Amino acid sequence: MSDLIHASAVELAAQIANKTVSAVEVAQAHLDRIAEVDGRVNAFLYVDGDGALEQARAVDHAVASGQALSPLAGVPLALKDVLTQTGVPTTAGSKILEGWRPPYDATVVERLRDAGVVILGKTNMDEFAMGSSTENSAYGPTHNPWDLERIPGGSSGGSAAAVSAYEAPLAIGTDTGGSIRQPAAVTGIVGAKPTYGAVSRYGLVAFSSSLDQAGPFARTVVDTALLHSVIAGHDPRDSTSIKEPVPDVVGAAKSADVSKMRIGVVRELSGEGYQPGVQARFDEAVELLRAQGAEIIEISCPSFTYALGAYYLIAPSECSSNLARFDAMRFGLRTDDNGELSAEDVMRHTRAAGFGPEVKRRIILGTYALSSGYYDAYYGQAQKVRTLITRDFEAAWASVDVLISPTTPTEPFRIGERVNDPVAMYKADLCTLPSSLYGGPAISVPIGLGDENLPVGLQVMAPVMADDQVYRVASAVEKALAQQWGGLLLDQAVAL
Amino acid sequence: MSAISRDDVAHLASLARIELTEQELNDYAGQLDVILTAVASISEVAADDIPPTTHAVPVVNVFREDVVTPSLDRDSVLDHAPAAEDGRFRVPRILDEE
Numbered sequence: 384m385s386d387l388i389h390a391s392a393v394e395l396a397a398q399i400a401n402k403t404v405s406a407v408e409v410a411q412a413h414l415d416r417i418a419e420v421d422g423r424v425n426a427f428l429y430v431d432g433d434g435a436l437e438q439a440r441a442v443d444h445a446v447a448s449g450q451a452l453s454p455l456a457g458v459p460l461a462l463k464d465v466l467t468q469t470g471v472p473t474t475a476g477s478k479i480l481e482g483w484r485p486p487y488d489a490t491v492v493e494r495l496r497d498a499g500v501v502i503l504g505k506t507n508m509d510e511f512a513m514g515s516s517t518e519n520s521a522y523g524p525t526h527n528p529w530d531l532e533r534i535p536g537g538s539s540g541g542s543a544a545a546v547s548a549y550e551a552p553l554a555i556g557t558d559t560g561g562s563i564r565q566p567a568a569v570t571g572i573v574g575a576k577p578t579y580g581a582v583s584r585y586g587l588v589a590f591s592s593s594l595d596q597a598g599p600f601a602r603t604v605v606d607t608a609l610l611h612s613v614i615a616g617h618d619p620r621d622s623t624s625i626k627e628p629v630p631d632v633v634g635a636a637k638s639a640d641v642s643k644m645r646i647g648v649v650r651e652l653s654g655e656g657y658q659p660g661v662q663a664r665f666d667e668a669v670e671l672l673r674a675q676g677a678e679i680i681e682i683s684c685p686s687f688t689y690a691l692g693a694y695y696l697i698a699p700s701e702c703s704s705n706l707a708r709f710d711a712m713r714f715g716l717r718t719d720d721n722g723e724l725s726a727e728d729v730m731r732h733t734r735a736a737g738f739g740p741e742v743k744r745r746i747i748l749g750t751y752a753l754s755s756g757y758y759d760a761y762y763g764q765a766q767k768v769r770t771l772i773t774r775d776f777e778a779a780w781a782s783v784d785v786l787i788s789p790t791t792p793t794e795p796f797r798i799g800e801r802v803n804d805p806v807a808m809y810k811a812d813l814c815t816l817p818s819s820l821y822g823g824p825a826i827s828v829p830i831g832l833g834d835e836n837l838p839v840g841l842q843v844m845a846p847v848m849a850d851d852q853v854y855r856v857a858s859a860v861e862k863a864l865a866q867q868w869g870g871l872l873l874d875q876a877v878a879l
Numbered sequence: 880m881s882a883i884s885r886d887d888v889a890h891l892a893s894l895a896r897i898e899l900t901e902q903e904l905n906d907y908a909g910q911l912d913v914i915l916t917a918v919a920s921i922s923e924v925a926a927d928d929i930p931p932t933t934h935a936v937p938v939v940n941v942f943r944e945d946v947v948t949p950s951l952d953r954d955s956v957l958d959h960a961p962a963a964e965d966g967r968f969r970v971p972r973i974l975d976e977e
Contacts (some may be wrong), residue, residue: 579935593934623934692918703895710896712970717961726971727896728974735898738973743897747907748914750884750891760922766931768921774933805910806917809977822935 387412388549390605392458397551399457402446406439406457413459417503417550420879425525426545428464429472430504434627435459438501445499454609454633456499457709461545463552464505465512466597467586468492475588476510476520476538479709479716479737489586490618491597492557498613503551505539510739511706512562512590513698514538515811516801517618519741524798527570529837529876533795536566536811539600546600548879552666553610554600559591560694561790563598563817564827568790568840571605571829573857574600576815578848579822580625583618591701592623594694594819602873604828604858608636611850627848631650635851639858641678646856647783651687652814658793660833665789668830670843671863672856680783684775689768690816695809696752696765697820703749706742709734743804769820776821776846785852788814790827792839814842824850828857829872830864838872883911 387395387409398404414432421427444455462468465475467485469492474480488496495502509519517525517540525540527533534667535544539556543566546554556563558576567574575598582597589595599610605799615629648669653662673679711717711733712726719732738746752761778784792813799807818825824847827840841860865871885908892899899907953966962969 483959486951486959580938619943623936623938625936686924689921689924692921695914695918695922713961713968714959715954715961720962720971722971724971726973729971730896731898734896738897740903743899744907744910746895746897747888747891748911750895751911751915753888754891754894761918763931765918766933768924769932770929771924784951796935805914805958809914809917820932820935826972835916 388416391550391602391603392455392601392609395458396455399442399446400452406442406446406501407436409457410435410439410459410646413503413551420548423526423531423551423879424544424548424550425523426461426506426541426550427504428474428507428522431471431502434471435501435503438496442499442501442626453498453613455553455613457501458553459501459503459551460495461504461506461542461551462492462502463508463539463542463554463556465508465557465588466491466555466761468502468505471505473505473588474522475512476508476522477737477739479520479733481716483650483715487586490583490588490620491614494614500553500613506545506554509538510742511588511702512538512557512559513702513741513745516798516809517541517563518798519739519801521739525800526766526798526846527795528879529571530636532797534569534798536569536795538562540566540598543567543572543574544601546570547571547873547876552601553606555614556600557595557597557669558819559594559698560819561595561812563600563878564790564815564840564842565753565811567600567827569795569838571838571876572600572602572826573604573605573826574598575611575826575853576824577611577615577850578625578824580623581615581629581850583621583624585618585620589705591698592705593701594698602871604854604861605633605636608632608854625848630848630851632851632854635855636858638855639862641672641856641859643784644677644785644856645680646672646677646678647682647779647786649687649786649788650681650683652788656792656810656813657789658833660710660835661789661791661793661839664831664833664839665841668860669787671860675859675863682779682783682786685815686768686771686775690772690820691809691813693765693768693772694812694816695763697769699745699749700752700762701749703746703753706746709737722822754829760765772817773821776817776823780846784845785856786844787856788842790842794833794835794837794839803875819842823847824853826853826857828860828878830860831872883908883915
């Protein structure tokens with residue numbers, strides 16, 4: 384398509400580089416689109432129109448003066464509001480950070496700036512990335528562009544919705560237990576969780592430090608890979624940052640060659656609780672891969688059954704510790720500081736007023752799981768399960784190159800449907816949790832519509848630092864389906 | 880695994896420095912019980928001989944050279960403090976507490 388908001392990042396970057404269109408025109412087209420549809424979608428918490436146009440002008444200046452451009456120069460992007468951007472409000476979806484304008488850039492933001500990517504604004508999310516529906520945002524839910532009554536997934540629901548509503552061709556999300564892959568699946572776009580440590584966590588508001596990982600969203604696999612290659616790489620400011628070079632994800636996405644690849648279908652990620660339409664699309668995708676020369680092998684990963692339990696002890700435990708920094712003393716909200724109350728009481732009141740119900744629930748749960756007398760039974764046991772899950776992955780790598788499963792057990796549910804049932808909500812992450820606990824890369828790519836005519840995603844998981852493999856497989860699926868559909872799944876959505 | 884009472888939640892909330900309402904104390908007691916029941920299956924697996932995994936990718940201490948590098952400008956940090964005075968954070972009283 385020729386119009387600017389429907390173009391891919393690759394097309395936009397090429398048009399900007401050859402001066403068919405200016406970066407300012409591209410940014411303005413997306414800002415206009417946001418103004419037109421975001422009242423209904425609520426993907427953005429803050430739109431930085433002036434900042435975006437200023438960044439776009441800098442790219443146009445570079446084009447005019449013949450400077451070498453990055454492959455994404457001038458392409459607009461939506462940034463999850465959990466990453467700091469100097470001077471731009473960063474709330475992490477919480478009232479406790481309302482009005483805070485961080486004095487520094489996250490490393491991800493620094494790399495985006497260096498690549499000439501134009502940041503349009505900050506996107507809505509479940510408070511502190513805790514949730515699977517974006518309903519836990521203190522600033523109201525985001526709506527799925529496919530059906531405004533449905534959830535866009537979470538916690539990076541704003542970023543996913545922005546891309547699927549053509550408000551931005553690219554977005555950054557973060558994934559702790561599925562928060563990029565699950566929203567990508569239910570909004571019919573591509574989203575990848577890089578290997579843990581591949582993308583710097585510096586400037587990422589911490590939820591669960593041993594799991595948090597930023598990653599890319601886009602409408603095509605190649606666009607997703609390009610964004611991945613821009614944000615990944617070693618950062619001395621993150622002690623868990625990986626030193627090895629970033630795998631050639633762009634090359635793998637462009638090749639899309641899965642012939643002779645050994646692809647494992649995870650037996651435990653199917654069956655009871657999986658919607659028939661989800662399972663049917665998944666089975667068709669398996670056949671597409673087989674038809675392209677991949678060898679399909681069923682693999683059993685018995686410990687995956689325990690991933691949900693391990694995750695919902697480890698993540699709340701780490702969050703109860705991480706969120707202790709919101710103490711009303713140095714930044715963020717402070718309430719009831721009336722000269723009478725002590726610092727501790729001001730802290731208690733501020734945290735009561737500033738945190739939403741799910742965040743409080745998880746802090747309490749984590750405090751319990753870490754408290755003496757329960758530590759071994761809960762946190763300690765969960766960490767052992769993590770070892771077992773890693774062993775299942777490593778055993779699988781002896782016989783297959785990647786593992787696949789549906790990304791989510793169901794199509795997106797209705798807004799409000801699961802808010803009072805935390806465990807039902809947690810089950811949205813059933814398929815994405817194992818690779819989060821293991822730390823390997825995983826991607827979600829659209830594979831069709833399910834029983835309710837809503838998007839279904841395929842998840843591809845690979846060994847640590849084999850990020851290229853997930854792009855290779857996702858791209859093969861995307862190519863095969865594009866031939867059937869004559870384009871992307873998103874083309875089948877009703878226009879907003 | 881044990882049921883969680885309203886008083887247990889009150890104790891945990893006090894450890895976590897969050898003032899909870901009566902309603903929240905009761906709601907969370909019920910919900911935490913449901914969550915802990917749902918995750919209880921992890922006690923069935925992982926015997927004593929399984930080592931714990933603390934991090935997805937093994938990490939050891941990472942050091943940098945002991946040289947002075949620029950840090951955040953003090954004013955830009957204090958600009959967003961809830962209260963500041965004389966180039967410092969101003970906090971509520973911390974002495975004379977129980």
